[in-house]
Amino acid sequence: MINATFFHAGCPVCVAAEQQFAQALDPARYAVEVVHLGQDSSRVAEAESVGVQSVPALVIDGQAFHINFGAPLSALK
Amino acid sequence: MINATFFHAGCPVCVAAEQQFAQALDPARYAVEVVHLGQDSSRVAEAESVGVQSVPALVIDGQAFHINFGAPLSALK
Numbered sequence: 001m002i003n004a005t006f007f008h009a010g011c012p013v014c015v016a017a018e019q020q021f022a023q024a025l026d027p028a029r030y031a032v033e034v035v036h037l038g039q040d041s042s043r044v045a046e047a048e049s050v051g052v053q054s055v056p057a058l059v060i061d062g063q064a065f066h067i068n069f070g071a072p073l074s075a076l077k
Numbered sequence: 078m079i080n081a082t083f084f085h086a087g088c089p090v091c092v093a094a095e096q097q098f099a100q101a102l103d104p105a106r107y108a109v110e111v112v113h114l115g116q117d118s119s120r121v122a123e124a125e126s127v128g129v130q131s132v133p134a135l136v137i138d139g140q141a142f143h144i145n146f147g148a149p150l151s152a153l154k
Contacts, residue, residue, distance in 0.1 A: 002101075016140070020137045026105075028103075061097070065144050066145050067143070
């Protein structure tokens with residue numbers, strides 16, 4: 001299984017992306033974890049370490065992809 | 078099946094996104110079409126009509142999601 005982590009902050013942009021994106025990945029190949037950085041700010045450092053600069057973002061196999069723009073990571077610390 | 082269209086322009090940002098994203102969608106639920114706007118500029122208007130402003134972008138069920146940033150659509154006309 002390939003690990004995929006969807007980082008978001010509960011904003012409308014994030015929720016739309018989560019519903020269309022995170023849930024669209026092939027469950028036979030991807031283990032998807034959804035992390036709400038607004039509620040779990042202890043994981044902001046983890047997001048930063050893989051290159052996440054804003055949310056919503058989807059990290060697939062260690063590679064960060066920013067989807068549209070909801071909020072900068074700095075707003076979640 | 079839900080239609081998903083991945084618009085790109087062949088740039089490195091686009092190719093990485095295509096490999097990780099377009100191919101990650103669940104094939105049991107999504108019919109994915111990949112459109113190279115650099116080679117097929119006749120479809121730029123179609124991309125614009127669903128809200129695409131830059132590539133790479135993935136349109137799922139009529140909703141546009143911009144992934145990172147490769148090139149503005151205006152550069153492909």
